[in-house]
Amino acid sequence: MALINTIREKSGWAVGAIIIGLLLFMLGGDFLYGRSSIFGKNDLTVGEIAGEKVEYDQFNATLEQAKQAFIQQQQRQPDEQAMGYLRDQAWNQTIFRIAFQQEFDKLGLKVSDEELTDMVQGNNVHPSIRQAFTDPATGQFDRTKVIEYLRNLDKLPPQAQDAFRNFEVNLGPERMAAKYNNLLKLSTYVTSAEAKRFDQGQNTRATVRYLMVPYFALSDSSVKVSDEQLQAYLDKNKGRYKVEDGRTIEYVSIPVTASAEDSATVRKTVDELATQFASAPVDSAFVKLNSDQPTSPAFLSPADMPEKLRAQLPLQVGKVYGPYAENGTYSLYKVSGQKAGAQAAARASHILIKPEGTTPEADAAAKAKATEVLNKIKAGADFAAMARQYGTDGTTATGGDLGWFQQGRMVPEFEKAVFGATSAGLLPAPVKTSFGYHIINITAPKTTQTYQVATVQKSIQPTDATRDAAYQKAQALKGEATSLETFRAAVAKDKSLQKVEAKGLGRGDQAVNNLQGARQLVRWAYGVNPEGEPTQVGDVSEVFEIGDQYVIAVLTGERTKGTADVASVKPEIMALVRNELKAEQIMKKLNASKGTLEQIAQAYGNGAQVKTAEGVVLGQGLIPGLGNEPVAVGKAFGLKPGQKSAPFAGEQGVLIVEPVSVQPAPAATDVKAVRQQLTAQRTARTDGLTYEAIKQHANIKDNRTKFF
Template sequence: MALIGKIKEKSGWAIGFIAIALGLFVVGGDILGPNSVILGNDSQNVGVIAGEKISAQEYGQELEVLKNNYAAQLGRQPSEEELPGLREQAWNRFIEKIAYQKQYEKLGLAVTADELTDMVQGDNIHPAIQQSFVNPSTNQFDKNLVIRYLKSFDTLPVNAQAAWINFESQLGPERLKAKYENMLRLSTYVTKAEARREYEDQTTQADVRFLYVPFFSIPDSSIKITDEQLQQYLDKNKSKYKGENTRTIQYVTFPILPSSQDSSELYQEIKDLAKGLAAAQDDSTFARANTDVPANAGYITMDQVPQELQGEIATFIKGGMYGPYREGDTYSIYKLTDIKDDSVASVRASHILFRSDSTAASQSEALKKAQEVLAQIKAGASFEEMARIHGADGTAQQGGDLGWYTQGGGFVKPFEDALFNFNGTGLLPNPVKTEFGYHLIKVTQPKTRRKYKLATIKKQIAPGEATREEAFRKADEFAGTTSTSQDFITKVSKDATLASFTAEKLRPGDNNVNALPNAREVVRWAFSEETEVGDVSQVFELDNQYVIATLTGKTDEGQVNVDNYRPELTSAVRNELKAQQIMQKLGTPTGDLQALASSYGGQAQVNTAQDVTMSSNTLQNVGFDPEAVGRIFGLKKGQRTQPFAGANGVLIIELTDLTPAPEVADYSQYKNQVTQTISSRSPYYINEAIKEKADIEDKRYRFY
């Protein structure tokens, strides 16, 4: 009885415990599992902007809206190459909705309903609406068309309504951002002192004489650099080198190339299609249904006849079949469905250009040479050979052949007139003058007004299933027997048929990997939180090749080390060490610069530069070197600097003359210049400042 009493006493607690346990069992996966919000997991977020998490679902919905708008405007879905741009637009919309909005709220900026109405049907119509509602009779924007459109809005197709609603939803944010940017832009103020300084920077001129020893005068191989020196330089210049989230991979490709069997099978297919095309009553429809490459289905002039068919023109008959022809991986067959005469003529010709400029001497020389060569051709010399020897344009290597040309197709008028006023074939009797020089012309095919209509089928040789399976088998075998980067490198070194490639500093948003297009899946794998340095990927299929990668290096935003910037650091430290060597050899220089240069050796140059201005930032024979230019204007006439390291070498600069800027009463021109420069850069600087303040974490690479 005592035991039963104890059970009754504790039963409430026990039942509660069981209920909690059952609850945890049911929802534990959501609360304490890998995607737990309580445990701080953000695996379903694409990023954070100004402290606000952006879920993958939210971002996906925004992206879908942009994709639908794109499809509505162009009549097709965006391609793989176009998707990264749309993803960036979607992300920027969130930056504006969150980071910009915080700034708007601090300033009390807003867009009223009246403003929105004004942008659609008021006095300040949005440019997009002005372009869309144009009266065809006046070719001008018509506000009545907008009002009529809005009144009939409920009767419009659903996709049209959705497109308008989306457009309207962007009007407010767009106007708000414009207000904000204009407010900050208008806050720009340039003082008279700043305007005067700009005037003096542009107008004060200095003449200098300088000794210059370029860094490249010392071979790179003679400079030994240690990691300790690189680290010391990095520690002193941390502000120059920001941490980046990057990955470096090595990869191999297994191309899926058509086999001889694939080619044979396609050749048989194209022959069967030729029989079908020959017998087809509606040949144009048959061709369109069976071709891989769309072709011109209308009448074409001689210059538009495919190159492989031009040799067959003499045998052209209506209903005739031509081909198959092979060019690269494409087979072509043609059926001549109709022939007609047109008002515009075509002719085939060759020419030899003797180029001249506008001076009388140049033209006289070109004419003399043209007449000499013309005499040789009339005496029996080959026109084609003379074109190869004397031709001054790109046709020379083809013996001057211009191919078929249709009247009005773009030749300069004197040339075209001479060509089409000549009857038959053969050499024109005299050189023809144009703005380019003098031409000798030979008509190789007589004028014709014929136009042709062709039904065309082009089939591209594609890898068959067996070919794809064999390529995948090789790739899968490589991946299945390779578990580390060292295995990867060893296998590649032992197999002469494999070539490996390195892609350095991939970034999370990259879509391509070197020359591999649409390689987004490879990039996502490289940035996956589960991928470690040394890991080897699964097999990726990219277009017509299989790819396997290994992660060989990574850098993170929060950590900067020498390997992140090794090439840049090495170059900077190498130049520092070269500068030390050069200045040590120069010692404490005295005397004339030329004598110093002779004492130093042939690598030292003495040059002069006239009319140097502070705003130029460049020095003749040295290049871009703002520090060197700045030092010039710190000198008095006759003074010179001690040796110093510039951007490209060591210099000693002597000021030989200085022409101060003349006094002017009005600096408004320069004040406007500075104001316009600052104003034009304002949107960029504003955007960068807001993004920096928002402390953005972009994790979209985990999903896209």
């Protein structure tokens, strides 16, 4: 309470209070933490950061702060997925608190009571205070309201008092972090020479001719890559393949799906509801009482109706339609009224013939083609078959069917033709729009008729008996699978089971492939098995219930933090090493030829191509039409016009470059502006780079999987 007491000493009494609960939300408890362990045991630690152990209750205090902020913002309790994100947030905050505090101490950074007071009611008010005590009508910050609030804080509800005390705890560390980051940001400096070089790099351009033989010109089978070569490549490029802890598992999912008997049971219930629905005096009340997804009755045009109900048009008022089964749900529809709607709806199919260009000749050719196809349909050809054969848009797979649509959803020329028709049938001539020429078949002419529809839906859910049967199947598999070998054998024996592999699971992962909410499975892979021993490769898990399925897994691999092993990155580095070997072959063959680029390409044979790229920028690694080729750009600007480089390995193949002309950058007219631009770019990256650098050197040990 040091801050409050200091402020009270400096402030006069006032009356009234303003709710300041939003302050906790805005800060999120980034720095609040506890000191004692609720377990009282030193070995029950969540982790270790920069040599300091993080006790469970310390971490849980920070997590609770994040959780309360989430509840205030979202107005709901966090689900398990959200809790996973909040745990990561709390862990990052803990890293910041411990690792950064050591940096603050090294520099002797402090925050005085005077500074804290100034952040609440002085000349440098904290943004959260300013927002909370700004008059919405005038937009003016009212310092007296802050004083009133603090003078009456003890009289406010406990929640409001806790909110401000948490905010007070946060002020000092936040101010300290701002000082530290500003020290680094203000040390960012760009010289005039750097600015000039940057400006030249962005504005010097060249026209470059190049010969390229892409790596894919040689078949992969023509190059053999040994394990020794892969390991040598990895040893040479260790910095590119740093990894965190990882686990690899194989697992089987046994879904809990409704059986035919379950569906029949729900169908019987829905049939009974259909009879009751027909005589229900108040449709909305019946829907609310009986539907799994109750919605209010609404007037629907044919364009907005479910397809199975639309197939029954015209509908009869008072009649119940269904039940219809779709996507695991039985649906009943009762029509309780009808009226003319504000917008017309129609249904049509079309065949779009697009011009192959923007010239008058291309337009005339498209029109002639559309007329030809239309005449075939008039002569008896099937419209849908013609749409699949000649259509040029996304409706070809459905025979050109556009379904029902309301007026106002299509381009004007198309709508005029469709909604101008008075009956179903093929329109006599192609219709031109900005997309091309349309051959149109009206399958349902325009109508403004709408129907008031009440809907009752019942989900087809598995019964307890079905769920028990799936669980028993999972337990039977667990009984057979006691090791990796027996697990694989048991799965192979049952053709209804499918084994899936998940590689490189991280400690904090919430999902395993498509299994959402699979945190318990990840914890098992990193944690302790049922016998109380650390999970080892070959251990088989217990039966986990994840969503609507039972899952059994076996741990097949472990990866420790550091450099990846060859096996885990083999597909990636295999391609890179293969390209290196291909490059050696291609360069050897290219070096055997002399002359112009065209002569060298002709001597090389198939695969070699010569092209010209204009507007190649010195300060960028791109060659227009080719892509990212930084080495090629560097070599091109290192040669005089007309000089050829030797063959070299690029990103996509082996190249020889030859600059045609170079346009130097004009002299920079505003070096100061360029310096400011570069300084702003570097400063913007400072916070993130600082955090990552300190985190990297904090020797972090993350044991959260023991608890969460």
